[in-house]
Amino acid sequence: MTFEPVLIGFTCNWCSYRAADLAGTSRTKYPPNIRLVRLMCSGRLDPTFVLKALAEGADGVLITGCHPGECHYLEQNYKALRRYHLLRRTLQSLGIEAERVKLVWASASEGLQLAEAIRQFTEEIRALGPLRWNARPELRSEDAPLEAVP
Ligand code: FES
Incomplete structure (x- = not known):
């Protein structure tokens, strides 16, 4: 039986x-493994x-945003880029493959490219196999649940 990864995609x-929307309206298919969350x-x-998504069952997280220089809030996507690198280092230090988190830039007109990026990411995570965060005692901590900063 083929492993079907559960993916979370944080989208701008x-x-x-809008690129994902465009892919949908132009009937460009991408794997149904991804659940998109709009920010x-x-x-x-x-x-x-991202850590909470992985801790609660996701096998991979795709972060997407406007191309550098095109963020509607000036330089916020550069902050996302820095956080992405920080996340990858954090995952590595926890013994988790950094490749489980990926950052992709996609403009509103790049529905095809985003669909291809989702397809590619799905295959990459499928090749890595399930994360099973909860089955790894070194990652579990009932004393320190992950809480988002309000
Ligand atoms: S508005 Fe799209 S990344 Fe900032």
Whole structure:
């Protein structure tokens, strides 16, 4: 039986969410493994959102945002880029493959490219196999649940 990864995609309202919408309206298929979560900007992504998604069952997280220089909130996607690198280092230090988190830039007109990026990410995570965060005692901590900063 083929492993079907569960993926969470954090999308920016102004670009990648619209790109996903465009993919849908132009009938460009992408794997149904991904659940998209819309944020107003990639800069809104708190790193704990990603860790919480992985801790609660996701096998991979795709972060998407406007291309550098095109963020509607000036430089927030550069902050997302820095958080992405921080997340990858954090995952590595926990013994988790950094490749389980990926950052992709996609403008509103790049429905095809986003669909291809989702397809590619799904295959990459499928090749890695399930994360099973809860089955790894070194990652469990009942004393310190992950909470997003309000
Ligand atoms: S508005 Fe899209 S990444 Fe900031």
